Amino acid sequence: MTPQLQDLDLYLRRLGYATAPAPTLDTLRDLQLRHTSTFAFETLAALLHAPVAVDLPSLQRKLLQDGRGGYCYELNRLFLALLQDLGFEARGVTGRVVMGGPEDALPARTHLFVQATVAGVPYLADVGFGSMVPTGPLRLDSEQPQATPHEDYRVSRFGEGYILRARVGDEWRGLYVFDLQPTAEIDYVVGNWYVSTHPESPFRGQLYAARMGPGLRKTLRNGSYAVHRLGAASERRELEDADAVLAVLRDELGIRVPVDREIHAAISQRLALAK
Numbered sequence: 001m002t003p004q005l006q007d008l009d010l011y012l013r014r015l016g017y018a019t020a021p022a023p024t025l026d027t028l029r030d031l032q033l034r035h036t037s038t039f040a041f042e043t044l045a046a047l048l049h050a051p052v053a054v055d056l057p058s059l060q061r062k063l064l065q066d067g068r069g070g071y072c073y074e075l076n077r078l079f080l081a082l083l084q085d086l087g088f089e090a091r092g093v094t095g096r097v098v099m100g101g102p103e104d105a106l107p108a109r110t111h112l113f114v115q116a117t118v119a120g121v122p123y124l125a126d127v128g129f130g131s132m133v134p135t136g137p138l139r140l141d142s143e144q145p146q147a148t149p150h151e152d153y154r155v156s157r158f159g160e161g162y163i164l165r166a167r168v169g170d171e172w173r174g175l176y177v178f179d180l181q182p183t184a185e186i187d188y189v190v191g192n193w194y195v196s197t198h199p200e201s202p203f204r205g206q207l208y209a210a211r212m213g214p215g216l217r218k219t220l221r222n223g224s225y226a227v228h229r230l231g232a233a234s235e236r237r238e239l240e241d242a243d244a245v246l247a248v249l250r251d252e253l254g255i256r257v258p259v260d261r262e263i264h265a266a267i268s269q270r271l272a273l274a275k
Contacts, residue, residue: 067256
């Protein structure tokens with residue numbers, strides 16, 4: 001396969017690799033954990049009602065060079081190219097997000113993740129599901145609970161497809177449902193267009209951000225910042241103004257936010273609406 005990435009070496013350096021690793025299951029586990037700890041989930045573009053490009057040159061510039069993060073169509077699209085360039089058998093899959101609602105709902109296919117097959121075993125690999133992103137690959141041929149460096153997850157048959165659930169406390173919460181039908185680049189373009197532009201998109205005009213760390217998850221929802229540690233009570237604080245939000249984005253979540261009056265104004269407006 002012809003390499004898709006313009007600068008694979010830069011991508012690997014950002015993930016802490018000096019050389020390209022072999023396409024093994026251990027590598028997949030390590031890549032997913034490093035990726036969710038290195039590249040933040042963030043919706044700054046959606047907050048600004050700005051277009052979101054998902055072509056590979058644009059994604060490489062934004063994530064690898066500009067120090068930004070992104071959402072699923074950005075993070076997982078770039079991750080898919082990385083896996084393929086490293087020699088993994090991998091493809092994109094789209095799903096319907098049901099988190100926070102009934103599991104049998106039929107919302108649009110607005111989530112992109114990766115199916116990777118290693119030694120004949122299919123895995124779900126996802127680096128772009130915000131605050132509940134799984135930090136390790138999950139077998140698709142098992143319905144047993146599966147441990148990750150953070151929470152336990154479970155992939156179960158659901159109708160004619162599957163559902164991904166996460167264990168939160170004593171409860172299994174549905175995250176998204178999916179099947180394994182083939183996808184094409186145009187499916188990513190259409191799904192991304194809906195998420196970034198449709199008035200009913202949950203991201204449009206909103207600021208969400210998240211980044212994983214050892215034993216913890218850092219999450220931002222507009223002006224509410226929380227640190228969730230495994231086995232401990234969450235710590236949450238409300239941020240008083242746009243400067244405080246920008247400081248969290250920069251210092252806690254590692255996002256290189258452009259110095260832009262429009263961003264400052266959009267965050268201020270969002271905080272005012274939330275009061």
